[in-house]
Amino acid sequence: MDGRAAGEGAHASVAAVFREEHGLLLAALVRRFGDLDLAEEVTAEAIEAALAHWPVHGVPPNPGGWLMTTARRRAVDRLRRDQAYAARLAVLQVEADRAGPVPAVEPGRDLPDERLQLFFTCAHPALAAEDRGALTLRCLAGLTTAEVARAYLVPTATMAKRITRAKRKISGARIPFRVPGPDELPERLPGVLQVLYSIFTEGYAASAGPSLQRLDLAEEAIRLVRILHRLLPGEREVDGLLALVLLVHARRAARTGPGGEPVLLDEQDRTRWDHPMIDEGRAVLTAALTGGPPGPYAVEAAIAALHDEAPDVAGTDWAQIVALYDVLLGLVPSPVVALNRAAAVAMRDGPAAGLALLDELAGDPLLREYHPYPMARADLLARLGRRRDAAEAFRAALALAGTEPERAFLRRRLAAVENDL
Protein backbone atom coordinates (compact mmCIF):
# COMPACT_ATOMS: atom_id res chain seq x y z
CA MET A 1 0.00 0.00 0.00
CA ASP A 2 1.53 3.34 -0.97
CA GLY A 3 1.34 6.41 1.26
CA ARG A 4 -1.56 7.97 -0.57
CA ALA A 5 -3.70 4.86 -0.36
CA ALA A 6 -2.88 4.51 3.34
CA GLY A 7 -3.94 8.14 3.84
CA GLU A 8 -7.20 7.58 2.01
CA GLY A 9 -7.86 4.39 3.95
CA ALA A 10 -7.32 6.20 7.22
CA HIS A 11 -9.54 9.04 5.98
CA ALA A 12 -12.35 6.61 5.22
CA SER A 13 -12.05 4.95 8.61
CA VAL A 14 -12.07 8.37 10.28
CA ALA A 15 -15.25 9.21 8.39
CA ALA A 16 -16.80 5.90 9.51
CA VAL A 17 -15.81 6.49 13.12
CA PHE A 18 -17.16 10.03 12.92
CA ARG A 19 -20.46 8.74 11.55
CA GLU A 20 -20.80 6.33 14.43
CA GLU A 21 -19.44 8.56 17.15
CA HIS A 22 -20.84 11.92 16.11
CA GLY A 23 -24.16 11.64 17.94
CA LEU A 24 -22.51 10.10 21.02
CA LEU A 25 -19.86 12.82 21.13
CA LEU A 26 -22.32 15.66 20.58
CA ALA A 27 -24.75 14.32 23.18
CA ALA A 28 -21.97 13.85 25.76
CA LEU A 29 -20.78 17.41 25.15
CA VAL A 30 -24.30 18.83 25.41
CA ARG A 31 -24.62 17.00 28.71
CA ARG A 32 -21.27 18.39 29.87
CA PHE A 33 -21.76 22.02 28.77
CA GLY A 34 -25.54 22.36 28.46
CA ASP A 35 -25.19 24.23 25.18
CA LEU A 36 -25.93 22.84 21.74
CA ASP A 37 -24.00 25.49 19.81
CA LEU A 38 -20.81 25.04 21.79
CA ALA A 39 -21.16 21.25 21.61
CA GLU A 40 -21.60 21.32 17.82
CA GLU A 41 -18.70 23.70 17.35
CA VAL A 42 -16.21 21.63 19.32
CA THR A 43 -17.52 18.34 17.92
CA ALA A 44 -16.72 19.65 14.44
CA GLU A 45 -13.30 20.88 15.61
CA ALA A 46 -12.46 17.55 17.18
CA ILE A 47 -13.36 15.77 13.94
CA GLU A 48 -11.20 18.18 11.96
CA ALA A 49 -8.32 17.52 14.35
CA ALA A 50 -8.82 13.78 13.89
CA LEU A 51 -8.82 14.16 10.11
CA ALA A 52 -5.48 15.97 10.39
CA HIS A 53 -3.82 13.70 12.96
CA TRP A 54 -5.06 10.17 12.43
CA PRO A 55 -3.86 9.68 8.84
CA VAL A 56 -0.36 10.69 10.01
CA HIS A 57 -0.20 9.14 13.47
CA GLY A 58 -2.69 6.33 13.07
CA VAL A 59 -6.15 5.88 14.58
CA PRO A 60 -5.77 5.88 18.38
CA PRO A 61 -6.84 2.75 20.27
CA ASN A 62 -9.68 4.68 21.89
CA PRO A 63 -11.05 6.94 19.08
CA GLY A 64 -14.14 8.08 20.95
CA GLY A 65 -12.13 9.00 24.04
CA TRP A 66 -9.59 10.83 21.88
CA LEU A 67 -12.37 12.86 20.22
CA MET A 68 -14.01 13.63 23.56
CA THR A 69 -10.76 14.80 25.16
CA THR A 70 -9.95 16.97 22.15
CA ALA A 71 -13.46 18.45 22.05
CA ARG A 72 -13.44 19.21 25.76
CA ARG A 73 -10.07 20.97 25.48
CA ARG A 74 -11.42 23.09 22.62
CA ALA A 75 -14.49 23.92 24.68
CA VAL A 76 -12.41 25.01 27.65
CA ASP A 77 -10.27 27.18 25.32
CA ARG A 78 -13.39 28.74 23.91
CA LEU A 79 -14.83 29.44 27.37
CA ARG A 80 -11.54 31.01 28.51
CA ARG A 81 -11.68 33.40 25.57
CA ASP A 82 -15.32 34.32 26.23
CA GLN A 83 -15.87 34.94 29.93
CA ALA A 84 -19.47 36.16 29.62
CA TYR A 85 -20.45 33.02 27.73
CA ALA A 86 -18.66 30.92 30.35
CA ALA A 87 -20.53 32.65 33.18
CA ARG A 88 -23.88 31.97 31.50
CA LEU A 89 -23.01 28.32 30.91
CA ALA A 90 -21.86 27.93 34.50
CA VAL A 91 -25.35 28.88 35.69
CA LEU A 92 -26.92 26.43 33.23
CA GLN A 93 -24.56 23.67 34.31
CA VAL A 94 -25.44 24.04 37.99
CA GLU A 95 -29.10 23.59 37.07
CA ALA A 96 -28.35 20.66 34.77
CA ASP A 97 -26.40 18.95 37.55
CA ARG A 98 -29.32 19.46 39.88
CA ALA A 99 -31.61 17.72 37.38
CA GLY A 100 -29.08 14.86 37.33
CA PRO A 101 -30.13 12.32 34.68
CA VAL A 102 -28.22 9.05 34.75
CA PRO A 103 -26.15 8.46 31.60
CA ALA A 104 -26.51 5.09 29.92
CA VAL A 105 -23.41 3.31 28.67
CA GLU A 106 -23.56 1.47 25.41
CA PRO A 107 -21.61 -1.80 25.57
CA GLY A 108 -18.43 -1.79 23.52
CA ARG A 109 -18.24 1.99 23.29
CA ASP A 110 -15.86 4.30 25.06
CA LEU A 111 -18.26 7.22 25.38
CA PRO A 112 -21.21 7.34 27.76
CA ASP A 113 -24.46 7.31 25.80
CA GLU A 114 -26.33 10.54 26.46
CA ARG A 115 -28.21 10.52 23.19
CA LEU A 116 -31.62 9.79 24.67
CA GLN A 117 -31.99 13.30 26.06
CA LEU A 118 -30.96 14.73 22.71
CA PHE A 119 -33.71 12.70 20.99
CA PHE A 120 -36.27 14.31 23.29
CA THR A 121 -34.84 17.81 22.85
CA CYS A 122 -34.75 17.56 19.04
CA ALA A 123 -38.35 16.27 18.97
CA HIS A 124 -39.61 18.76 21.58
CA PRO A 125 -43.20 19.83 20.82
CA ALA A 126 -42.21 23.49 21.35
CA LEU A 127 -40.15 23.30 18.13
CA ALA A 128 -41.75 23.74 14.72
CA ALA A 129 -42.83 20.32 13.43
CA GLU A 130 -40.79 20.69 10.23
CA ASP A 131 -37.64 21.53 12.22
CA ARG A 132 -37.72 18.48 14.49
CA GLY A 133 -36.72 15.99 11.81
CA ALA A 134 -34.04 18.32 10.47
CA LEU A 135 -32.53 18.80 13.92
CA THR A 136 -32.67 15.07 14.63
CA LEU A 137 -30.84 14.29 11.38
CA ARG A 138 -28.28 17.02 12.10
CA CYS A 139 -27.58 16.21 15.77
CA LEU A 140 -28.22 12.47 16.07
CA ALA A 141 -27.61 11.07 12.60
CA GLY A 142 -24.62 13.40 12.20
CA LEU A 143 -25.65 14.66 8.76
CA THR A 144 -24.15 17.96 7.63
CA THR A 145 -26.51 20.88 7.07
CA ALA A 146 -26.09 20.39 3.30
CA GLU A 147 -27.07 16.72 3.65
CA VAL A 148 -30.10 17.60 5.76
CA ALA A 149 -31.07 20.19 3.12
CA ARG A 150 -30.88 17.49 0.44
CA ALA A 151 -33.00 15.19 2.60
CA TYR A 152 -35.77 17.81 2.70
CA LEU A 153 -35.17 19.02 -0.88
CA VAL A 154 -34.55 22.63 0.18
CA PRO A 155 -31.54 24.86 -0.53
CA THR A 156 -28.71 24.58 2.02
CA ALA A 157 -29.09 28.24 3.01
CA THR A 158 -32.78 27.68 3.81
CA MET A 159 -31.98 24.62 5.91
CA ALA A 160 -29.15 26.46 7.70
CA LYS A 161 -31.66 29.18 8.66
CA ARG A 162 -34.17 26.63 9.90
CA ILE A 163 -31.60 24.82 12.01
CA THR A 164 -30.31 28.10 13.40
CA ARG A 165 -33.87 29.16 14.25
CA ALA A 166 -34.53 25.87 16.02
CA LYS A 167 -31.30 26.10 18.00
CA ARG A 168 -32.08 29.68 18.97
CA LYS A 169 -35.42 28.53 20.30
CA ILE A 170 -33.75 25.73 22.30
CA SER A 171 -31.29 28.10 23.97
CA GLY A 172 -33.57 31.19 24.12
CA ALA A 173 -36.64 29.48 25.53
CA ARG A 174 -34.39 27.06 27.42
CA ILE A 175 -35.82 23.81 26.15
CA PRO A 176 -34.14 21.37 28.51
CA PHE A 177 -31.76 18.54 27.62
CA ARG A 178 -33.34 15.85 29.69
CA VAL A 179 -35.18 12.58 29.46
CA PRO A 180 -38.82 12.96 30.54
CA GLY A 181 -39.71 11.13 33.73
CA PRO A 182 -41.78 7.93 33.64
CA ASP A 183 -44.99 9.93 34.19
CA GLU A 184 -44.28 12.23 31.22
CA LEU A 185 -42.96 9.53 28.89
CA PRO A 186 -46.34 8.39 27.50
CA GLU A 187 -46.99 11.98 26.43
CA ARG A 188 -43.54 12.72 25.00
CA LEU A 189 -42.39 9.44 23.42
CA PRO A 190 -44.95 9.48 20.57
CA GLY A 191 -43.47 12.82 19.45
CA VAL A 192 -39.99 11.28 19.14
CA LEU A 193 -41.39 8.24 17.30
CA GLN A 194 -43.36 10.50 14.97
CA VAL A 195 -40.18 12.41 14.01
CA LEU A 196 -38.31 9.19 13.23
CA TYR A 197 -41.24 7.68 11.34
CA SER A 198 -41.69 10.82 9.24
CA ILE A 199 -37.99 10.70 8.27
CA PHE A 200 -38.52 7.07 7.30
CA THR A 201 -41.68 7.68 5.27
CA GLU A 202 -40.03 10.56 3.42
CA GLY A 203 -37.31 8.07 2.43
CA TYR A 204 -39.72 5.23 1.72
CA ALA A 205 -42.24 7.25 -0.28
CA ALA A 206 -40.76 10.62 -1.14
CA SER A 207 -43.38 13.38 -1.27
CA ALA A 208 -41.55 15.20 -4.05
CA GLY A 209 -38.48 15.02 -6.26
CA PRO A 210 -37.13 12.85 -9.03
CA SER A 211 -37.27 9.48 -7.30
CA LEU A 212 -39.93 7.47 -5.53
CA GLN A 213 -37.70 6.01 -2.83
CA ARG A 214 -34.76 7.66 -1.12
CA LEU A 215 -33.16 4.66 0.47
CA ASP A 216 -30.33 6.53 2.21
CA LEU A 217 -32.89 8.58 4.14
CA ALA A 218 -34.94 5.50 5.04
CA GLU A 219 -31.73 3.80 6.23
CA GLU A 220 -30.76 6.85 8.30
CA ALA A 221 -34.21 6.64 9.95
CA ILE A 222 -33.77 2.92 10.66
CA ARG A 223 -30.35 3.58 12.18
CA LEU A 224 -31.91 6.20 14.48
CA VAL A 225 -34.79 3.90 15.45
CA ARG A 226 -32.24 1.18 16.29
CA ILE A 227 -30.37 3.60 18.56
CA LEU A 228 -33.59 4.60 20.32
CA HIS A 229 -34.54 0.91 20.60
CA ARG A 230 -31.24 0.22 22.40
CA LEU A 231 -31.68 3.24 24.68
CA LEU A 232 -35.29 2.45 25.67
CA PRO A 233 -35.43 -1.34 26.05
CA GLY A 234 -38.90 -2.64 26.85
CA GLU A 235 -40.76 0.37 25.41
CA ARG A 236 -43.20 -1.57 23.25
CA GLU A 237 -44.05 1.23 20.84
CA VAL A 238 -40.33 1.65 20.09
CA ASP A 239 -40.32 -2.11 19.35
CA GLY A 240 -43.41 -1.53 17.20
CA LEU A 241 -41.79 1.27 15.21
CA LEU A 242 -38.58 -0.71 14.66
CA ALA A 243 -40.61 -3.73 13.51
CA LEU A 244 -42.64 -1.53 11.18
CA VAL A 245 -39.70 0.16 9.47
CA LEU A 246 -37.87 -3.17 9.04
CA LEU A 247 -40.93 -4.99 7.67
CA VAL A 248 -41.63 -2.19 5.18
CA HIS A 249 -38.02 -1.50 4.21
CA ALA A 250 -37.53 -5.22 3.51
CA ARG A 251 -39.56 -4.75 0.29
CA ARG A 252 -37.43 -1.86 -1.04
CA ALA A 253 -35.72 -3.75 -3.90
CA ALA A 254 -39.05 -4.87 -5.36
CA ARG A 255 -40.92 -1.56 -4.92
CA THR A 256 -39.45 0.16 -7.98
CA GLY A 257 -38.89 -1.10 -11.50
CA PRO A 258 -35.77 -0.67 -13.65
CA GLY A 259 -36.84 2.86 -14.63
CA GLY A 260 -37.57 3.91 -11.04
CA GLU A 261 -41.34 3.51 -11.56
CA PRO A 262 -43.46 2.25 -8.67
CA VAL A 263 -44.30 -1.45 -8.63
CA LEU A 264 -47.45 -2.15 -6.63
CA LEU A 265 -47.66 -4.97 -4.13
CA ASP A 266 -49.52 -7.34 -6.51
CA GLU A 267 -46.75 -7.10 -9.11
CA GLN A 268 -43.70 -7.16 -6.85
CA ASP A 269 -41.15 -9.94 -7.24
CA ARG A 270 -41.31 -11.31 -3.72
CA THR A 271 -38.05 -13.23 -4.10
CA ARG A 272 -36.36 -9.80 -4.09
CA TRP A 273 -37.66 -8.98 -0.63
CA ASP A 274 -35.03 -8.89 2.10
CA HIS A 275 -35.94 -12.05 4.01
CA PRO A 276 -33.34 -11.72 6.81
CA MET A 277 -34.76 -8.23 7.47
CA ILE A 278 -38.31 -9.65 7.50
CA ASP A 279 -37.20 -12.26 10.05
CA GLU A 280 -35.64 -9.57 12.22
CA GLY A 281 -38.77 -7.41 11.94
CA ARG A 282 -41.01 -10.32 12.92
CA ALA A 283 -38.88 -11.08 15.97
CA VAL A 284 -39.06 -7.44 17.11
CA LEU A 285 -42.81 -7.43 16.37
CA THR A 286 -43.33 -10.32 18.77
CA ALA A 287 -41.95 -8.16 21.58
CA ALA A 288 -44.14 -5.22 20.48
CA LEU A 289 -47.28 -7.39 20.60
CA THR A 290 -46.50 -9.03 23.94
CA GLY A 291 -47.57 -7.81 27.35
CA GLY A 292 -50.68 -5.71 26.80
CA PRO A 293 -52.79 -4.02 24.14
CA PRO A 294 -50.62 -3.03 21.15
CA GLY A 295 -49.92 0.56 20.18
CA PRO A 296 -50.51 1.94 16.66
CA TYR A 297 -46.97 1.25 15.38
CA ALA A 298 -47.19 -2.38 16.49
CA VAL A 299 -50.55 -2.77 14.72
CA GLU A 300 -49.17 -1.24 11.52
CA ALA A 301 -46.16 -3.53 11.80
CA ALA A 302 -48.48 -6.53 12.18
CA ILE A 303 -50.22 -5.51 8.94
CA ALA A 304 -46.84 -5.18 7.21
CA ALA A 305 -45.86 -8.62 8.53
CA LEU A 306 -48.99 -10.23 7.04
CA HIS A 307 -48.04 -8.82 3.64
CA ASP A 308 -44.44 -9.97 4.05
CA GLU A 309 -45.50 -13.50 4.99
CA ALA A 310 -47.97 -13.96 2.11
CA PRO A 311 -46.92 -15.93 -0.99
CA ASP A 312 -48.82 -13.49 -3.25
CA VAL A 313 -51.71 -11.00 -3.16
CA ALA A 314 -54.37 -13.70 -3.56
CA GLY A 315 -52.85 -15.71 -0.72
CA THR A 316 -52.77 -12.71 1.64
CA ASP A 317 -54.88 -12.91 4.79
CA TRP A 318 -57.05 -9.90 3.92
CA ALA A 319 -59.63 -10.72 6.60
CA GLN A 320 -56.93 -10.45 9.25
CA ILE A 321 -55.60 -7.24 7.65
CA VAL A 322 -59.07 -5.65 7.73
CA ALA A 323 -59.41 -6.69 11.38
CA LEU A 324 -56.06 -5.05 12.19
CA TYR A 325 -57.12 -1.86 10.38
CA ASP A 326 -60.24 -1.86 12.57
CA VAL A 327 -57.98 -1.95 15.63
CA LEU A 328 -55.77 0.77 14.14
CA LEU A 329 -58.77 3.00 13.39
CA GLY A 330 -59.77 2.67 17.03
CA LEU A 331 -56.30 3.87 18.09
CA VAL A 332 -55.74 6.45 15.34
CA PRO A 333 -59.02 7.65 13.85
CA SER A 334 -57.48 9.09 10.68
CA PRO A 335 -58.90 9.23 7.14
CA VAL A 336 -55.60 7.84 5.79
CA VAL A 337 -56.08 4.70 7.92
CA ALA A 338 -59.71 4.53 6.75
CA LEU A 339 -58.46 4.75 3.15
CA ASN A 340 -56.06 1.84 3.66
CA ARG A 341 -58.78 -0.13 5.37
CA ALA A 342 -61.12 0.44 2.40
CA ALA A 343 -58.42 -0.89 0.05
CA ALA A 344 -58.10 -4.01 2.22
CA VAL A 345 -61.90 -4.45 2.27
CA ALA A 346 -61.84 -4.27 -1.55
CA MET A 347 -59.41 -7.19 -1.55
CA ARG A 348 -61.54 -9.18 0.90
CA ASP A 349 -65.05 -8.39 -0.38
CA GLY A 350 -64.51 -7.07 -3.91
CA PRO A 351 -64.02 -3.62 -5.47
CA ALA A 352 -67.64 -2.43 -5.02
CA ALA A 353 -67.45 -2.84 -1.22
CA GLY A 354 -64.12 -0.96 -1.14
CA LEU A 355 -65.42 1.81 -3.37
CA ALA A 356 -68.47 2.36 -1.16
CA LEU A 357 -66.15 2.91 1.81
CA LEU A 358 -63.89 5.23 -0.20
CA ASP A 359 -66.87 7.32 -1.29
CA GLU A 360 -67.80 7.81 2.36
CA LEU A 361 -64.45 9.57 2.77
CA ALA A 362 -65.06 12.01 -0.10
CA GLY A 363 -64.73 15.61 0.98
CA ASP A 364 -62.49 14.87 3.96
CA PRO A 365 -60.16 17.89 4.09
CA LEU A 366 -57.17 15.71 5.03
CA LEU A 367 -57.55 13.68 1.83
CA ARG A 368 -58.18 16.63 -0.50
CA GLU A 369 -54.54 16.82 -1.63
CA TYR A 370 -53.56 13.24 -0.87
CA HIS A 371 -53.01 11.54 -4.23
CA PRO A 372 -53.32 7.95 -2.93
CA TYR A 373 -57.04 8.70 -2.39
CA PRO A 374 -58.01 9.37 -6.03
CA MET A 375 -55.50 6.68 -7.05
CA ALA A 376 -57.25 4.05 -4.90
CA ARG A 377 -60.64 5.14 -6.28
CA ALA A 378 -59.34 5.02 -9.85
CA ASP A 379 -58.01 1.52 -9.31
CA LEU A 380 -61.32 0.21 -7.96
CA LEU A 381 -63.34 2.02 -10.63
CA ALA A 382 -61.15 0.45 -13.33
CA ARG A 383 -61.65 -2.97 -11.76
CA LEU A 384 -65.42 -2.38 -11.83
CA GLY A 385 -65.20 -1.51 -15.54
CA ARG A 386 -66.23 2.13 -14.93
CA ARG A 387 -63.49 3.42 -17.22
CA ARG A 388 -64.73 6.97 -17.68
CA ASP A 389 -64.90 7.53 -13.90
CA ALA A 390 -61.56 5.75 -13.49
CA ALA A 391 -59.93 8.08 -16.03
CA GLU A 392 -61.24 11.10 -14.17
CA ALA A 393 -59.88 9.79 -10.86
CA PHE A 394 -56.48 8.99 -12.44
CA ARG A 395 -56.35 12.58 -13.75
CA ALA A 396 -57.11 13.88 -10.23
CA ALA A 397 -54.30 11.69 -8.80
CA LEU A 398 -51.92 12.84 -11.54
CA ALA A 399 -52.49 16.47 -10.61
CA LEU A 400 -51.54 15.74 -6.98
CA ALA A 401 -48.65 13.23 -7.25
CA GLY A 402 -45.34 14.70 -6.11
CA THR A 403 -42.68 12.53 -7.72
CA GLU A 404 -41.97 12.03 -11.42
CA PRO A 405 -42.02 8.19 -11.30
CA GLU A 406 -45.48 8.29 -9.75
CA ARG A 407 -46.71 10.73 -12.40
CA ALA A 408 -45.29 8.51 -15.18
CA PHE A 409 -47.01 5.48 -13.60
CA LEU A 410 -50.33 7.34 -13.37
CA ARG A 411 -50.04 8.57 -16.97
CA ARG A 412 -49.65 4.95 -18.08
CA ARG A 413 -52.64 3.78 -16.04
CA LEU A 414 -54.68 6.69 -17.39
CA ALA A 415 -53.70 5.89 -21.00
CA ALA A 416 -54.70 2.24 -20.43
CA VAL A 417 -58.23 3.07 -19.26
CA GLU A 418 -58.63 5.76 -21.94
CA ASN A 419 -57.67 3.28 -24.66
CA ASP A 420 -60.43 0.98 -23.48
CA LEU A 421 -63.08 3.71 -23.63
Added chain:
Amino acid sequence: MKYLLLIQANAAGEDGVSADCTVEDWTAFDKEVTEAGVKVSGESLADLVTATTVRVDRDGRRTVTDGPFAEGRELLGGFLVVDVPDLDAALDWAARCPGARDGAVVVRPVADFGG
Protein backbone atom coordinates in the same frame (compact mmCIF):
# COMPACT_ATOMS: atom_id res chain seq x y z
CA MET B 1 -35.44 31.72 34.10
CA LYS B 2 -38.55 33.88 33.97
CA TYR B 3 -41.48 33.14 31.69
CA LEU B 4 -44.57 35.26 31.03
CA LEU B 5 -47.75 33.20 30.80
CA LEU B 6 -50.39 35.04 28.78
CA ILE B 7 -53.65 33.43 29.77
CA GLN B 8 -56.12 33.43 26.90
CA ALA B 9 -59.20 32.01 28.43
CA ASN B 10 -62.15 30.88 26.43
CA ALA B 11 -64.72 33.67 26.63
CA ALA B 12 -67.80 31.57 27.00
CA GLY B 13 -70.07 34.02 28.77
CA GLU B 14 -70.96 37.70 28.40
CA ASP B 15 -68.77 38.55 31.36
CA GLY B 16 -65.71 37.02 29.70
CA VAL B 17 -65.44 34.41 32.43
CA SER B 18 -65.07 30.89 31.11
CA ALA B 19 -67.80 28.52 32.16
CA ASP B 20 -65.16 25.81 32.61
CA CYS B 21 -63.32 27.30 35.55
CA THR B 22 -64.54 28.83 38.74
CA VAL B 23 -63.19 31.45 41.09
CA GLU B 24 -62.27 28.57 43.40
CA ASP B 25 -60.12 27.01 40.64
CA TRP B 26 -58.21 30.26 40.25
CA THR B 27 -57.76 30.69 43.99
CA ALA B 28 -56.42 27.15 44.28
CA PHE B 29 -54.05 27.66 41.36
CA ASP B 30 -52.76 30.96 42.75
CA LYS B 31 -52.13 29.26 46.07
CA GLU B 32 -50.20 26.47 44.31
CA VAL B 33 -47.85 28.77 42.34
CA THR B 34 -47.29 30.94 45.39
CA GLU B 35 -46.52 28.02 47.68
CA ALA B 36 -44.23 26.42 45.08
CA GLY B 37 -42.21 29.64 45.20
CA VAL B 38 -42.27 30.12 41.44
CA LYS B 39 -44.67 33.08 41.15
CA VAL B 40 -42.99 36.41 40.40
CA SER B 41 -46.17 38.32 39.67
CA GLY B 42 -49.57 37.87 38.12
CA GLU B 43 -52.93 39.55 37.71
CA SER B 44 -56.36 38.83 36.34
CA LEU B 45 -57.62 41.46 33.95
CA ALA B 46 -60.96 43.25 34.15
CA ASP B 47 -63.65 42.73 31.53
CA LEU B 48 -62.51 43.49 27.98
CA VAL B 49 -65.18 46.21 27.49
CA THR B 50 -63.11 48.32 29.88
CA ALA B 51 -60.01 48.19 27.61
CA THR B 52 -58.60 51.33 26.03
CA THR B 53 -55.83 51.62 23.44
CA VAL B 54 -53.45 54.54 23.15
CA ARG B 55 -51.21 54.97 20.11
CA VAL B 56 -48.47 57.54 19.64
CA ASP B 57 -47.46 58.46 16.09
CA ARG B 58 -44.00 59.54 14.89
CA ASP B 59 -44.74 63.18 15.70
CA GLY B 60 -45.66 62.38 19.25
CA ARG B 61 -49.42 62.88 18.82
CA ARG B 62 -51.48 60.46 20.74
CA THR B 63 -54.75 58.80 19.79
CA VAL B 64 -56.99 57.12 22.29
CA THR B 65 -59.54 54.55 21.15
CA ASP B 66 -62.02 52.27 22.80
CA GLY B 67 -61.11 48.59 22.72
CA PRO B 68 -59.67 46.40 21.35
CA PHE B 69 -62.50 43.92 21.32
CA ALA B 70 -62.21 40.20 21.09
CA GLU B 71 -61.76 39.01 17.52
CA GLY B 72 -61.63 35.35 18.33
CA ARG B 73 -63.09 33.12 20.96
CA GLU B 74 -60.01 33.48 23.15
CA LEU B 75 -59.09 36.71 24.85
CA LEU B 76 -56.34 37.80 27.18
CA GLY B 77 -57.77 37.34 30.64
CA GLY B 78 -54.69 37.60 32.78
CA PHE B 79 -51.00 36.98 33.07
CA LEU B 80 -48.54 35.29 35.33
CA VAL B 81 -44.76 35.54 35.53
CA VAL B 82 -43.04 32.42 36.87
CA ASP B 83 -39.38 31.80 37.62
CA VAL B 84 -38.57 28.16 36.84
CA PRO B 85 -35.55 26.17 35.59
CA ASP B 86 -36.66 25.51 32.01
CA LEU B 87 -39.42 25.58 29.40
CA ASP B 88 -40.82 22.20 30.42
CA ALA B 89 -41.46 23.50 33.94
CA ALA B 90 -43.07 26.67 32.54
CA LEU B 91 -45.28 24.58 30.23
CA ASP B 92 -46.34 22.43 33.19
CA TRP B 93 -47.52 25.46 35.13
CA ALA B 94 -49.23 26.83 32.02
CA ALA B 95 -51.07 23.54 31.52
CA ARG B 96 -52.24 23.51 35.15
CA CYS B 97 -53.60 27.05 34.92
CA PRO B 98 -57.44 27.01 34.93
CA GLY B 99 -57.47 29.42 31.93
CA ALA B 100 -55.71 26.80 29.80
CA ARG B 101 -58.71 24.49 30.01
CA ASP B 102 -60.61 24.92 26.75
CA GLY B 103 -58.49 28.03 26.24
CA ALA B 104 -54.82 28.69 25.58
CA VAL B 105 -51.78 29.98 27.41
CA VAL B 106 -48.94 31.57 25.45
CA VAL B 107 -45.57 31.05 27.15
CA ARG B 108 -42.92 33.68 26.44
CA PRO B 109 -39.45 33.69 27.99
CA VAL B 110 -38.61 37.04 29.56
CA ALA B 111 -35.55 38.57 27.86
CA ASP B 112 -32.43 38.32 29.96
CA PHE B 113 -30.01 41.18 29.45
CA GLY B 114 -27.53 39.71 31.87
CA GLY B 115 -28.51 42.08 34.70
